[in-house]
Amino acid sequence: MSRRRASRLLAALFPLAATLTAGGARADTPSPPLPEWLPTHGAPHWLDLGEIALGIALVLVVAGMLRYRGALRRARAAGEARFRILVQAAPYGVVVHRQGQVLFVNDSARRTLRLPNGSPLTARVPEALLRPESPAPPGLPADGGLVHLALADGAGVDVRAITIDSEFDRRPARLTFIRDMSTELAAQRALAESRDRLEMALEAVRDGIWEVDLETGRLTVSPAFGWVMTPGGVPPADLAGWRALVHPADRARLEAVIADHQRNVTPAYECEMRIRRADGSEAWVLEHGRVATRDDLGRPRRLAGTVRDITARKRAEQRLEMRGRLAAVFLTARGDDLRSSLGTLLQEILEAPCSCVGMFDATGRLRLACNDFTADGAAPEHSLLSPDAVPEALRRVLESAGPLILTETGAETPRAPLLGVRLGSGERVLGLVAVGGRAAGYQHADAETLAGIAADLEPLIQSLLEAEAKDALLAQAQKMEALGVLAGGIAHDFNNILQAILGFSALARQDAGDPERLTADLDRVQRATVRGRDLVQRILQFSRPSEPEAPPLDPVPLTEGLVRELRAGLSGRIRLVSRLEADCGRVRAAPQVLRQALVNLTTNAVQAMEATGGTITVAARPWTVPTDDHRFPPDWCGREVVEFSVADTGPGIPEEHRARLFDPFFTTREVGQGSGLGLSVVHGLVSGLGGHVTIECPAAGGTLAAIYLPRVRASGHAATSDQPPAFPAATEGALRGRILFVDDDPEIRDLAVVLLSRAGFDVETAPDGLVACKRITDRPDDFDIVVTDQYMPGLTGRELALRVAALRPALPVILVSGLDEPADPSVAGGLVFREVVTKPFFGQSLCLAVHRALTTGPGGSGGPGGGQAGRVPLDTDG
Amino acid sequence: MPRILIIEDDEEIRDLLESLLTREGYTVATAANGKQGVAAFLAQPFDLVITDIIMPEKDGIEAIMDLRRGRPDLKLIAISGGGRAEPENYLHSAQLLGANRTLRKPFTNEAILAAVKELIS
Numbered sequence: 001m002s003r004r005r006a007s008r009l010l011a012a013l014f015p016l017a018a019t020l021t022a023g024g025a026r027a028d029t030p031s032p033p034l035p036e037w038l039p040t041h042g043a044p045h046w047l048d049l050g051e052i053a054l055g056i057a058l059v060l061v062v063a064g065m066l067r068y069r070g071a072l073r074r075a076r077a078a079g080e081a082r083f084r085i086l087v088q089a090a091p092y093g094v095v096v097h098r099q100g101q102v103l104f105v106n107d108s109a110r111r112t113l114r115l116p117n118g119s120p121l122t123a124r125v126p127e128a129l130l131r132p133e134s135p136a137p138p139g140l141p142a143d144g145g146l147v148h149l150a151l152a153d154g155a156g157v158d159v160r161a162i163t164i165d166s167e168f169d170r171r172p173a174r175l176t177f178i179r180d181m182s183t184e185l186a187a188q189r190a191l192a193e194s195r196d197r198l199e200m201a202l203e204a205v206r207d208g209i210w211e212v213d214l215e216t217g218r219l220t221v222s223p224a225f226g227w228v229m230t231p232g233g234v235p236p237a238d239l240a241g242w243r244a245l246v247h248p249a250d251r252a253r254l255e256a257v258i259a260d261h262q263r264n265v266t267p268a269y270e271c272e273m274r275i276r277r278a279d280g281s282e283a284w285v286l287e288h289g290r291v292a293t294r295d296d297l298g299r300p301r302r303l304a305g306t307v308r309d310i311t312a313r314k315r316a317e318q319r320l321e322m323r324g325r326l327a328a329v330f331l332t333a334r335g336d337d338l339r340s341s342l343g344t345l346l347q348e349i350l351e352a353p354c355s356c357v358g359m360f361d362a363t364g365r366l367r368l369a370c371n372d373f374t375a376d377g378a379a380p381e382h383s384l385l386s387p388d389a390v391p392e393a394l395r396r397v398l399e400s401a402g403p404l405i406l407t408e409t410g411a412e413t414p415r416a417p418l419l420g421v422r423l424g425s426g427e428r429v430l431g432l433v434a435v436g437g438r439a440a441g442y443q444h445a446d447a448e449t450l451a452g453i454a455a456d457l458e459p460l461i462q463s464l465l466e467a468e469a470k471d472a473l474l475a476q477a478q479k480m481e482a483l484g485v486l487a488g489g490i491a492h493d494f495n496n497i498l499q500a501i502l503g504f505s506a507l508a509r510q511d512a513g514d515p516e517r518l519t520a521d522l523d524r525v526q527r528a529t530v531r532g533r534d535l536v537q538r539i540l541q542f543s544r545p546s547e548p549e550a551p552p553l554d555p556v557p558l559t560e561g562l563v564r565e566l567r568a569g570l571s572g573r574i575r576l577v578s579r580l581e582a583d584c585g586r587v588r589a590a591p592q593v594l595r596q597a598l599v600n601l602t603t604n605a606v607q608a609m610e611a612t613g614g615t616i617t618v619a620a621r622p623w624t625v626p627t628d629d630h631r632f633p634p635d636w637c638g639r640e641v642v643e644f645s646v647a648d649t650g651p652g653i654p655e656e657h658r659a660r661l662f663d664p665f666f667t668t669r670e671v672g673q674g675s676g677l678g679l680s681v682v683h684g685l686v687s688g689l690g691g692h693v694t695i696e697c698p699a700a701g702g703t704l705a706a707i708y709l710p711r712v713r714a715s716g717h718a719a720t721s722d723q724p725p726a727f728p729a730a731t732e733g734a735l736r737g738r739i740l741f742v743d744d745d746p747e748i749r750d751l752a753v754v755l756l757s758r759a760g761f762d763v764e765t766a767p768d769g770l771v772a773c774k775r776i777t778d779r780p781d782d783f784d785i786v787v788t789d790q791y792m793p794g795l796t797g798r799e800l801a802l803r804v805a806a807l808r809p810a811l812p813v814i815l816v817s818g819l820d821e822p823a824d825p826s827v828a829g830g831l832v833f834r835e836v837v838t839k840p841f842f843g844q845s846l847c848l849a850v851h852r853a854l855t856t857g858p859g860g861s862g863g864p865g866g867g868q869a870g871r872v873p874l875d876t877d878g
Numbered sequence: 879m880p881r882i883l884i885i886e887d888d889e890e891i892r893d894l895l896e897s898l899l900t901r902e903g904y905t906v907a908t909a910a911n912g913k914q915g916v917a918a919f920l921a922q923p924f925d926l927v928i929t930d931i932i933m934p935e936k937d938g939i940e941a942i943m944d945l946r947r948g949r950p951d952l953k954l955i956a957i958s959g960g961g962r963a964e965p966e967n968y969l970h971s972a973q974l975l976g977a978n979r980t981l982r983k984p985f986t987n988e989a990i991l992a993a994v995k996e997l998i999s
Contacts, residue, residue, distance in 0.1 A: 491959065492959050495960060495984055497890075498983070499888075499891050499894070499983045500888075502985075502986060506986065507897060507987065524894070531890075
């Protein structure tokens with residue numbers, strides 16, 4: 001304590017005494033700085049400062065008293081009255097006493113001792129004060145010991161008392177100077193308590209205190225700093241040593257916030273960062289700090305603050321965040337997306353650098369592997385979770401209850417340890433999660449985090465599994481409902497069809513005498529029958545899309561014929577135009593399948609324009625899928641295809657319907673207006689052909705539907721039957737030929753006899769294949785052609801055809817096929833059938849097929865049985 | 879001559895009924911859905927209405943409710959081939975709402991003519 005400072009303090013305490021010491025020695029040593037942040041961040045070795053200050057005050061009291069004694073001495077010499085006045089005016093208590101008798105008490109002492117003015121003095125002054133054992137020797141500061149005085153009112157007061165020998169009324173007396181120390185003591189106690197509390201608090205949170213001299217880099221730290229930063233080791237001595245502990249990835253961030261703070265951008269700074277401890281473990285710390293002093297130019301000189309270990313909190317935060325994000329991932333992602341989202345999440349959560357994250361199913365099969373870069377940005381050399389290497393190691397994880405850190409020893413190249421944890425739902429083990437490749441390896445805390453992830457995943461997985469089960473039930477229910485709708489639509493349509501047949505055939509009977517009316521009635525019956533056939537066809541083709549393999553087909557003639565037929569049935573308001581490139585190449589498709597797909601697209605276009613009218617353009621062209629066309633799966637890029645498009649000028653497709661276009665039973669029409677099989681049938685048919693369908697609504701309006709089928713190298717000639725049945729140009733007269741018609745259904749046999757006889761053929765029937773074979777064997781030259789049903793008792797149509805081929809190779813066989821049989825002759829029977837006619841057939845198609853088979857046989861021969869191939873009558877049905 | 883309105887969205891059935899009833903001497907008008915049917919009915923009176931049930935725009939049930947309103951004497955025949963439900967379900971509803979006769983499709987020409995005659999004579 002310097003004398004200058006002491007005198008300044010003294011002046012504050014004792015103005016009079018200060019005047020007495022004026023002119024004393026000057027200050028001789030500089031005072032140490034007092035840290036500004038001391039009240040909140042007092043370091044242990046500074047904590048005695050309050051005590052020192054108190055001591056200073058006491059010493060000053062004594063010094064002041066002693067100096068006052070000199071003044072008194074001088075006053076006494078000047079006269080008793082003046083002495084009294086001086087004593088009275090003293091700023092502290094003075095009790096004058098002699099041999100235990102109180103002679104005089106000044107006002108200050110009265111206040112301290114709670115003595116009312118004018119009260120008798122004797123008994124009121126506590127005796128302890130009047131019996132000092134040994135007064136301080138003159139000229140020396142007394143001990144200044146604290147005396148606790150019990151006062152008359154029951155209270156107590158702590159005083160410093162100094163007694164000196166002096167004179168009063170020219171006789172020896174003792175002067176006891178007293179000063180009430182209650183306030184100071186209270187302050188001291190409070191300070192001590194506060195210090196204790198701070199120490200306890202710091203201890204409790206284990207905050208470390210530090211101060212760094214920015215000029216020298218010297219670091220001063222509290223013990224707790226070491227506990228946080230270098231447990232069990234030696235704390236760093238300088239700033240560089242400290243910063244070396246900070247995780248490289250976090251250093252720049254820390255430096256940035258400190259720089260901001262030093263430029264006075266922020267009043268203080270704080271930074272959460274990872275540190276690496278000597279034992280290799282990683283911990284999270286929170287650093288608080290601020291500039292403690294600046295130099296005269298405002299430059300920071302010293303930085304001080306605290307560090308706190310927040311590892312536990314960070315882990316908890318990570319886990320909370322992870323829980324939320326996991327929930328989000330599970331709620332929004334499905335299938336492969338789910339796995340990859342989860343993988344990304346795990347990588348982040350485990351605080352990369354991990355070079356990989358893997359998820360395995362319960363069999364140890366790798367389901368997901370994510371490679372990531374290392375901390376330095378270097379690409380990993382390999383995937384630790386290479387499918388072949390890992391399962392063996394991970395099997396151990398599956399068998400273990402908790403997380404497992406696997407260290408591969410004996411590997412050719414040393415690999416970082418792998419951390420794996422079992423992923424399950426209840427007793428059910430679904431797989432495991434593994435991370436690997438982190439340079440620093442994995443610690444117990446990482447294992448805990450990963451185990452936490454797995455634990456958090458469990459209920460999510462559980463609910464996911466339940467939800468999937470529910471989804472499956474729901475999907476099934478929806479399917480059943482859709483089937484109900486479909487059945488309802490079909491029933492409705494079918495009953496109408498039957499109604500028309502029933503009603504108009506009854507009218508036909510009435511109209512037997514009126515050929516014109518009769519024809520009209522029968523037309524209606526026939527139309528209703530066609531409707532019924534189409535309805536059945538739609539249903540069947542939905543359930544049985546197509547044959548897997550079909551011979552190459554030139555699609556242009558088929559499309560041409562189709563457009564021609566469709567055009568005839570359109571109302572005047574709808575124009576149908578075709579733009580077909582002559583050489584489109586070949587596609588591998590059964591003709592009736594492609595035909596059905598195109599019919600459906602065109603029908604949709606017609607329906608779209610029923611109200612408004614417009615133009616439908618059917619086009620076909622060879623094309624190559626560009627590499628950047630996102631309407632196609634990636635493996636379609638650069639593929640050579642044939643594009644079939646149907647464009648209409650209708651109203652387009654409302655946005656809300658686009659996603660459901662290919663749903664099996666989706667329809668915008670009323671029940672009974674159509675069963676909604678159109679586009680889904682197209683999709684099914686085209687998929688069956690290995691093709692692709694697109695539906696677009698161009699900005700210009702309307703709808704553009706397109707079918708893309710892979711183009712195949714033309715091999716030889718297309719099957720002649722690729723072409724839809726075309727009507728021979730104006731035909732007259734009767735056809736010639738001897739037909740053996742085989743069918744187990746007597747109605748069909750009767751019908752065939754009528755139809756074929758009318759056309760001019762000679763018809764003989766057989767109820768099954770065996771009878772037919774016998775006839776051919778018995779009378780090999782009596783038949784020019786065999787027409788057979790496919791499904792019959794005894795032999796099938798195909799078996800019959802094979803037998804016929806053995807008996808009489810030149811005898812052509814035509815198949816009358818049900819709708820559920822492939823109609824392409826080469827497909828149906830491996831070239832055993834010359835032609836295929838689809839049931840229900842009408843005279844025209846059957847006669848045409850027979851005629852074609854007889855005239856364009858494999859041998860290219862002309863007419864059969866001595867009869868020239870005549871012309872086919874256009875309407876054998878009527 | 880009694881006037882009959884046929885409300886039916888299926889052209890074949892419409893034509894069949896029209897042809898059938900015209901031959902019997904009735905004056906027949908047709909409508910392709912319930913909405914058109916009700917409009918036609920309001921434009922001019924009919925003695926009997928034959929209506930289908932499942933139709934676009936306005937179905938037969940709604941049409942019957944509209945037609946029956948204020949016309950307790952009107953004769954109504956409902957016909958149906960069903961849809962999402964059995965024809966009887968629809969026809970039962972139609973009966974409750976005031977259809978005098980119901981016929982399930984497909985019905986014979988004789989059946990519908992008998993019903994018409996019975997109601998109109």
